[in-house]
Amino acid sequence: MNEFKFLPPLALTNVSCLTFYQAGLAVLAKYKRPLLVHAEMEQDAQANYLEDGMNNDPRSYSTYLRTRPPSWEEAAIRELLTVSGDTAPGGPAEGAHLHVVHLSDAASSLQLLKEAKGSGHSVTVETCPHYLAFSSEEIEDGDTRFKCSPPIRDAANREILWKAVLEGDIDMLSSDHSPSVPELKLREEGNFLKAWGGISSLQFVLPVTWSHGRKYGVSLEQVALWWSERPAKLSGQESKGSIAVGKQADIVVWEPDVEFVLNKDHPTYLKHPSISAYMGTKLTGKVLATFVRGNLVYEDGKHASAACGATLLSKVPADL
Secondary structure (H helix, E strand, C coil), rough: CCCCECCCCEEEEECCCHHHHHHHHHHHHHHCCEEEEECCEEEECCCCCCCCCCCCCCCCCCHHHHHHHHHHHHHHHHHCCCCHHHHHHCCEECCEEEEECCCCCCCHHHHHHHHHHHCCCCEEEEEHHHHHHHCCCCCCCCCCCCCCCCCCCCCHHHHHHHHHHHCCCCCCCCEEECCCCCHHHCCCCCCCCCCCEEECCCCHHHHHHHHHHHHCCHHHHHHHHHHHHHHEEEEEEEECCCCCCCCCCCCEEEEEEEEEEECCCEEEEEEHHHHHCCCCCCEEEEEEEEEEECCCEEEECCEEECCCCCCCCEEECCCC
């Protein structure tokens, strides 16, 4: 009899061992599972990114930005792609898949991934709404709500990311939701080098994507593709990702043309509104209700009193 086991995608961070990657992909090929990787790799542990003579004020976002350069993303992706060819048809890890999470660098890192896809590697990549909504030039001193890694880069980088999403070079979007208690964000101190890194954004990804995407002519079908269909396919959830007969009824009801200002009184917040980077912004597309597997869990500012989710299990062959 086949056994059921919980088998989430494997996520690794800052690992630079090609042998380990190859072995991992070979195992994941048996399960038809993706390897999810945070692609940043420090190139020189002794490097001084905060050189003398520069403005190294820890309250300045530019100081933090220098500590995590695009070359970290490029170095990690370049190393990963030396083994991702194993995932190509006929390769020793056929059936496995490499997925790069929350890409920020729109230059050399993105180009490397495009070339790998063109060579038949089984590779996908995602970016996040905060990389599409914000730019480093807009981040004020001490506003640690915007700290995340990889970091939010400049406006020119943001435009290239949008182009890559629209043209399909970036496959999907994810929240990379990283909440924390307000104390860890060090808002009063405003120290970007010490504050908790992460953007609290899960409940706003739909209006944020829609609001900023409208000037690029983004359609609702594209938003559904980036946020639902492709993520469901990546994770092997055949019952998710679209509204169709036989699929689970995960549905959002919203008004795409309604504008609202996100403030501390917005009903979507249950706690800690002060740490959201989106506070004070005007967004378009108001969520009215949310259903999970057909169960109403949110409506007009009110949340369900009990959780109605379910553990997602993966069927594993008996001989593994």
